[in-house]
Amino acid sequence: MNREIRLLGAVAVRPAVRALISQFEAATGYTVAVKFELNPTVKKQIEAGEPFDLVIINPHMVQDLTALGKVKVGSKIAFGRIAMGMAAKAGSRSLDIGSVPAFEHALKSARSIAYAADGTSGGYFSGLLEQLGIADEVKPKLVGISGGQTALAVVRGEAELAVVPVTSILAAAPDVMLVGPFPAELQSYIDFAIGISAHPRDTEAAKQLSEFLMSADVDGTLAAKGVERR
Numbered sequence: 314m315n316r317e318i319r320l321l322g323a324v325a326v327r328p329a330v331r332a333l334i335s336q337f338e339a340a341t342g343y344t345v346a347v348k349f350e351l352n353p354t355v356k357k358q359i360e361a362g363e364p365f366d367l368v369i370i371n372p373h374m375v376q377d378l379t380a381l382g383k384v385k386v387g388s389k390i391a392f393g394r395i396a397m398g399m400a401a402k403a404g405s406r407s408l409d410i411g412s413v414p415a416f417e418h419a420l421k422s423a424r425s426i427a428y429a430a431d432g433t434s435g436g437y438f439s440g441l442l443e444q445l446g447i448a449d450e451v452k453p454k455l456v457g458i459s460g461g462q463t464a465l466a467v468v469r470g471e472a473e474l475a476v477v478p479v480t481s482i483l484a485a486a487p488d489v490m491l492v493g494p495f496p497a498e499l500q501s502y503i504d505f506a507i508g509i510s511a512h513p514r515d516t517e518a519a520k521q522l523s524e525f526l527m528s529a530d531v532d533g534t535l536a537a538k539g540v541e542r543r
Contacts, residue, residue: 317344318518321359322369323352324461325395325434326505328484329538330369330526337525343518351432351461359383366513367522371433372506379508388509390527393540394502397434398479399492402467410493413445419474419492420451427464427472430457437501438476445499464489478503480539502541 322330327349334345350358356374359365360381368375368384369392378384399410399419410416420426420442429435435457442448456472463477464485474492475482482491494500507526513519525531532542 316342316518317346318515318522319364319366320345320347320369320522321355321363321365321367322347322349323355323371323505324349324432325352325478325480325503326369326392326540327461328480329393329535329540332534332538333526333531336531337522340525341518341521343522345522349461351429351459353431353433364510364514366510366515366519368508368510369505369526370508372504375506375508382511384508385511385513388507388523390507390523391543392505392507392526393535393542394504395478395480395539395541396494396500396502397437397476398482398494400464400467400475400477400482400485400489401473401492403486403488403490405467405473405490408492411496413496413498416496416499417445417447420454421447423454423474425454425456425472425474426451427456427458427466427475427477429459429461429463429477431459432461432463433503434463434476434478437503441499441501478539483539505540 352370355370375389408419410419428438458466464481466472468488509519
């Protein structure tokens with residue numbers, strides 16, 4: 314029996330999942346080898362043949378991988394959802410983004426705004442600017458960040474603000490602060506699901522990890538890291 318489980322996941326779930334891995338390893342004796350990338354990158358890697366035992370990405374991507382025979386039929390299960398938020402460098406002046414007008418004002422007033430150029434959150438934010446009718450004014454200020462390090466762009470001086478899943482902002486503390494979540498009227502939760510490989514090295518081990526990540530015992534840790542259960 315192989316004692317290593319290969320987990321591929323989206324960058325947005327990394328802070329929450331990493332906080333749980335040591336608990337699982339201590340309880341089971343398994344070792345979990347983790348690799349995190351942006352959602353589309355994870356999907357492409359699996360499509361290209363990268364071996365894995367468990368994956369955590371957007372639900373529709375898990376469904377696509379199931380249709381391709383990469384994920385076991387019937388193994389898909391909802392993991393949780395993450396809200397979109399705005400980040401700034403720690404110690405920056407406070408901003409009010411609690412209403413739609415205040416949110417728009419913050420975007421228009423910012424010198425520069427980092428976003429995940431290739432990620433699910435970045436796609437949503439770009440569409441939101443169009444929806445609000447402020448794309449022409451705000452898009453010239455956007456700084457596309459790749460590799461899932463969007464929140465840290467405010468620390469590196471690449472942008473004044475960043476729009477990114479709340480989990481990534483909380484994980485970047487104390488250098489980065491959460492200005493706040495998007496206003497309720499504009500909030501778009503990014504959903505994540507778990508899928509088990511159609512060809513895992515150890516079916517029982519992959520199943521155990523999936524069940525552990527879905528257990529009520531870890532809900533408190535996930536909530537503290539920014540992942541909401543349905």
